[in-house]
Each structure stands twice: as structure tokens, then as C-alpha cells.
Amino acid sequence: MTLRAHxxxxCRVAAAGWWLFSVxxxxxxxxxxxxGIPYFDKVGHFALFAVWALLLAAAFRxxxxxxxxxxxxxxxWAVGSELLQGLLTATRSAEVGDVVADLCGTACALWLWRRYMAK
Structure with missing residues (x-):
């Protein structure tokens, strides 16, 4: 097995672990x-999905x-997690803004990947 394969x-294990962390x-x-900071949860959504997208990109390379x-x-996962929050949890609600933040984090990560890592 080559170093790239290892x-x-x-990265596949890390991506799976990060997904479990997001669950x-x-x-x-x-x-x-x-x-106390307005929309701070959106920053968390952005970062959570940006890191996961980078790990997935490295895993699927x-x-x-x-x-x-x-x-x-x-x-x-962005849409599914929000639907599940709305249906299965008592302390959370589904928010379109969270999906937007998730996808913005994903888009930013994929832009960085394409700009600096894709060869």
C-alpha cells in the first residue's frame, strides 16, 4: 500500500469520525x-461542514x-440533519439558515480544495 493510499x-476514517461528531x-x-453573539451558531455550522468537506475531498481523491x-x-446531510432536528429532537428546530451556512462552508472548502489541492 502506498503512502497516498494510507x-x-x-482521511476516510477521519471523515467518518467527523460525521459522527456532527451527529x-x-x-x-x-x-x-x-x-450572546448573534448568528454564532451559523459560524459553527459553516466550520463543521467546511472541515467535513475537506476531509471528504481528501478521502475521495x-x-x-x-x-x-x-x-x-x-x-x-445538511438537509437531512435539519429535517431530523425538526422531527426527532425536542430542543432543536429545523432552520433554513443552518442549511445555508452548511452549504456555504461546503462551497468554501471545495473552492479552497480546487484552488490549492486539486492537481
Missing amino acids: AAAL YLLLLKPAGAPS RGGSVLRPVWSLCLG
């Missing part, structure tokens, strides 16, 4: 008191473009 495998943050952890599969996974 790195990709490590905890978005669905299992009870919502706390709002921050195999010569082809990673943009479409990473965008699709992030879009699916």
Missing part, C-alpha cells in the same frame, strides 16, 4: 442557551473530480 484511508452536535447534544460527490454528501 493517507486516503486515514452528536446536531442531533444528540441538547441545545444550550443562545450565545483518486484522480477524478471530488467536487460532485462531496457536494452531494454535504447537501444530503
Whole structure:
């Protein structure tokens, strides 16, 4: 197994772990008191999805473009997590603004990936 293959495998494990972390943050952890900073939760959504998108891009790097599969996974989880919050949790609600923040983080990460990492 080459070094690149080991790195990709490590990134797949990291991406899966990050997704599980997002499941905890978005669905299992009870919502706390709002921050004193307006829209601070949107910054968290942006960062959560930006990191996940970069990990996914590194995990799926195999010569082809990673943009479409990473965008699709992030879009699916952004919408799915909000729907699940609205349906399954008592302390959270589904917000379109969270989906927008998630997708902005994903788009920013994929832009950075394409600009600096894609070869």
C-alpha cells in the first residue's frame, strides 16, 4: 500500500469520525442557551461542514473530480440533519439558515480544495 493510499484511508476514517461528531452536535447534544453573539451558531455550522468537506475531498481523491460527490454528501446531510432536528429532537428546530451556512462552508472548502489541492 502506498503512502497516498494510507493517507486516503486515514482521511476516510477521519471523515467518518467527523460525521459522527456532527451527529452528536446536531442531533444528540441538547441545545444550550443562545450565545450572546448573534448568528454564532451559523459560524459553527459553516466550520463543521467546511472541515467535513475537506476531509471528504481528501478521502475521495483518486484522480477524478471530488467536487460532485462531496457536494452531494454535504447537501444530503445538511438537509437531512435539519429535517431530523425538526422531527426527532425536542430542543432543536429545523432552520433554513443552518442549511445555508452548511452549504456555504461546503462551497468554501471545495473552492479552497480546487484552488490549492486539486492537481
